[in-house]
Amino acid sequence: MAVDKPDCAPTHILTDWELWACAQEMVRQHGFDAPIIAAMRADELMKKVDLDGAANWRLIVQRINQLIPPGEASKH
Structure with a gap:
């Protein structure tokens, strides 16, 4: 039987x-x-107090922004 992880449970970076x-x-x-x-x-995730999860997604956003050149998104 699987146990759901509580929203505030620590994750990892x-x-x-x-x-x-x-x-x-x-991006794909x-x-x-x-x-x-x-x-x-x-x-x-920040609203759920999952600080590690929120930090991971902020780091993902940074990488996405490196994959999509500045100004390219506004052209589409």
């Missing part, structure tokens, strides 16, 4: 490789909306 993999997958799935969607996820 992902490795750099994992963060880049997540960023690339977000969501295109130019990826940074917005990832930032919304970070906000959701």
